[in-house]
Amino acid sequence: MKKTSILMLLVALIAFSCNSGKYGDFDKSPNELLYKIIDSKEGHKGEIGDYFKVMMSYGTENDSILFDSRQLQEPLMVQLGQPYYKGDITEVFSIMAVGDSADVIVSADSFFIKQTSYRRLPDFIKPGEMLVFHIRVLDLVTKEEMGLLEQEKMKAYEEQKKTLEETEKNNLVEYLKNNNINVKPTESGLYFISKVKGTGKKPKDGSKVRVNYTGKLLNGKVFDTSYPDIAKANDVYYPQREYIPLEFPINRGQVIKGWDEGIMMLNEGGKATLIIPSQLAYGERQAGELITPYSNLVFEVELVEVVD
Numbered sequence: 024m025k026k027t028s029i030l031m032l033l034v035a036l037i038a039f040s041c042n043s044g045k046y047g048d049f050d051k052s053p054n055e056l057l058y059k060i061i062d063s064k065e066g067h068k069g070e071i072g073d074y075f076k077v078m079m080s081y082g083t084e085n086d087s088i089l090f091d092s093r094q095l096q097e098p099l100m101v102q103l104g105q106p107y108y109k110g111d112i113t114e115v116f117s118i119m120a121v122g123d124s125a126d127v128i129v130s131a132d133s134f135f136i137k138q139t140s141y142r143r144l145p146d147f148i149k150p151g152e153m154l155v156f157h158i159r160v161l162d163l164v165t166k167e168e169m170g171l172l173e174q175e176k177m178k179a180y181e182e183q184k185k186t187l188e189e190t191e192k193n194n195l196v197e198y199l200k201n202n203n204i205n206v207k208p209t210e211s212g213l214y215f216i217s218k219v220k221g222t223g224k225k226p227k228d229g230s231k232v233r234v235n236y237t238g239k240l241l242n243g244k245v246f247d248t249s250y251p252d253i254a255k256a257n258d259v260y261y262p263q264r265e266y267i268p269l270e271f272p273i274n275r276g277q278v279i280k281g282w283d284e285g286i287m288m289l290n291e292g293g294k295a296t297l298i299i300p301s302q303l304a305y306g307e308r309q310a311g312e313l314i315t316p317y318s319n320l321v322f323e324v325e326l327v328e329v330v331d
Contacts, residue, residue, distance in 0.1 A: 046128060052118065055109045057128035064122025069103045072166040075116050077101050081156040083131075083148070098161055108137050112156060121163050127156040184307065187317040191301055195319045198241045204298070213281050214298035215288055223291020224329040226273050231330040232286055233268040237323045246313040268327045279304045282322070289326040297322040 049057040069075060076098045080091040092099040106114040112129050119125055131152045135141040144150060164172070198204075199214075208214050226232050237248040245257035249268055254260035271277040273287055281299030289295060299320045301307075307316045314320070 049126075049128060052114050054106045054111060054114050056106070056111065056114045058115050058118065059126045060119070061124040061126060062122075064120065066121030066123070066160075067163050068120045069116065069163050070166075071103055071105065071117075073103050074164040074166070074169050075101050075103065075119070075121075075160050076162040076164060077116075078159045078161060079156060081129075081154050084153055084155055089154075100164070108133060112138070115158065116160075119158070119160050121160050124157075124159040127158060129154045129156060187307075191317040191319060194241055195298075195300060198319070199298075209284065211280070211284060211303060212300045213284050213303055214296075215285055216296040216298070217293070218296060218323075219292065219294035219325075221290030221293025221326060223293075223326075225290045226287055226326070226329045228274050228287075229272055231270060231272045232326060233270045233328040233330060234282075234286060235268045235325040235327055239321045239323075240313065241319050241321065244313060246311065270330065279320075281320070282324075285322075285324065286326060289324070291326055291329055294323070294325045297324055 046057055049059045051057055077100075078092055079099055079101075080088060080093070082088040082090075101113075101116055103116050104113055110130055110133055112127055112134065115125055115127050131148045131154045132144060132150060134154055135144055135148065204214065204216065206214055206216055235249045237245060237250060237253055239245050245253065245259055247259065248254050248257070249266055251260065251266040254266065269278075274283050279299065281297055281303035284303070285295065285297040285299075299322065301317045301319060304310075304318065304320045305314055305316075309316055310318075
């Protein structure tokens with residue numbers, strides 16, 4: 024045999040030996056996933072479509088932790104499915120059973136780009152780097168059981184939704200009564216109370232306007248304003264923000280519906296109080312820290328200018 028051939032063979036053997044040493048105690052699945060069962064309890068195994076309740080963390084090979092499910096409020100739920108690329112970590116769940124613990128080695132490139140919403144590798148990950156996953160299966164929920172659980176959650180959500188909607192209505196009625204507000208709402212439910220009659224232009228559909236405002240909850244708590252002095256007085260001041268009138272086009276979805284409707288009822292220079300029920304504001308969504316789902320909102324607004 025030629026010397027060059029022997030040299031190439033030695034290099035190949037050394038490379039294989041290094042690889043084997045690094046992951047030598049890991050098994051390789053049919054789909055080329057590197058895994059090692061640390062502790063097997065021989066519990067129930069799942070079928071495609073079932074869910075494992077798991078505790079999972081992962082990080083780089085130098086022990087930098089990137090994610091730990093113990094920081095979540097509830098255990099992580101993973102549905103068993105077919106792997107769709109070589110080394111797909113989802114394959115390990117078809118191998119594991121309830122009570123099992125495993126370590127898994129996964130390509131960071133594949134995981135972040137194929138498994139998550141990342142379009143490219145995060146800056147803190149190097150191309151070709153591997154991730155180490157530590158997984159423990161806590162429980163198994165069958166596909167049928169999960170369906171029942173989802174139905175129960177939806178039922179509880181609908182009941183909570185009805186309660187919040189009823190509370191919202193009662194709170195609004197009480198607010199109107201306590202503040203001696205007798206104006207009739209518009210067809211949509213908006214309460215418009217004119218404070219200063221404007222004499223300038225009136226905005227039309229699509230008009231770009233500039234508006235000063237202060238937004239409050241029914242309890243009087245200010246959550247936002249375009250006035251720096253009001254922001255400072257109510258502990259909602261942010262130095263990095265520019266406190267100027269808000270500019271937006273009418274009826275283009277850039278502000279809540281109650282604003283679109285209310286601002287169109289003003290002329291330049293006009294001021295008004297807008298009492299906005301949640302269906303014209305943020306509805307069942309949370310908006311920031313203070314605006315909870317089904318919140319009625321009160322805005323003091325001034326139409327500064329109709330730009331065009």
